[in-house]
Amino acid sequence: MKVCEIFxxxxxxxxxxxxxxxxVRLAGCNLRCLxxxxxxxxxxxxxxxxxxxxxxxxxAGIRLVEITGGEPLLQREETLLLTRDLLDMGHEVLxxxxxxxxxxxxxxxxxxxxxxxxxGSRMSEEMDYYNxxxxxxxxxxxxxxCDRTDYDWSKKMIEAFGLTGRAKVLFSPALGxxxxxxxxxxxxxDRLPVRLNTQIHKYIFGPDERGV
Numbered sequence: 001m002k003v004c005e006i007f008x009x010x011x012x013x014x015x016x017x018x019x020x021x022x023x024v025r026l027a028g029c030n031l032r033c034l035x036x037x038x039x040x041x042x043x044x045x046x047x048x049x050x051x052x053x054x055x056x057x058x059x060a061g062i063r064l065v066e067i068t069g070g071e072p073l074l075q076r077e078e079t080l081l082l083t084r085d086l087l088d089m090g091h092e093v094l095x096x097x098x099x100x101x102x103x104x105x106x107x108x109x110x111x112x113x114x115x116x117x118x119x120g121s122r123m124s125e126e127m128d129y130y131n132x133x134x135x136x137x138x139x140x141x142x143x144x145x146c147d148r149t150d151y152d153w154s155k156k157m158i159e160a161f162g163l164t165g166r167a168k169v170l171f172s173p174a175l176g177x178x179x180x181x182x183x184x185x186x187x188x189x190d191r192l193p194v195r196l197n198t199q200i201h202k203y204i205f206g207p208d209e210r211g212v
């Protein structure tokens with residue numbers, strides 16, 4: 001597999017925020033989101049076998065593992081095998097995907113974090129909306145909000161696809177583009193049943209630090 005980096009830190013996003021987590025960041029991405037903070041993962045990465053990756057994860061001694069990118073499902077077959085093997089070992093596995101690749105076939109024991117591309121990302125037309133129908137209640141759908149237009153668009157998407165009852169829904173403010181307090185105000189004003197999802201690792205370690 002092409003791997004960008006493997007590291008252990010505090011989970012900074014999702015409903016798992018604050019928990020120790022080992023991250024397997026795979027190399028390569030098919031999108032170029034305006035707010036992307038992991039552009040360094042676009043490159044070719046280093047070659048590692050699934051056994052090598054599992055060895056690194058095992059040595060970290062953390063039960064929670066996130067497979068991310070880049071876009072991990074570009075290496076589809078290998079990612080599905082890695083996910084299955086980690087689950088069989090007793091790990092709790094999160095897979096963060098940009099929503100452009102099908103999530104069909106992912107082990108049902110894994111938690112999918114589907115990062116929905118809003119208009120502000122300039123990649124919303126790349127989304128595979130069929131994925132919404134494949135979500136399960138333990139999965140999470142994350143909307144990164146850049147402005148009011150993104151917020152209103154995301155509300156419409158939640159209603160159109162019935163996402164509130166399908167999976168956990170998170171709204172995340174794009175760093176430097178909208179204040180968390182502003183997004184929080186909109187959510188409260190509309191009584192919207194979503195979770196405000198800030199990137200706490202950026203507040204803890206700084207916005208430009210890698211491996212955290």
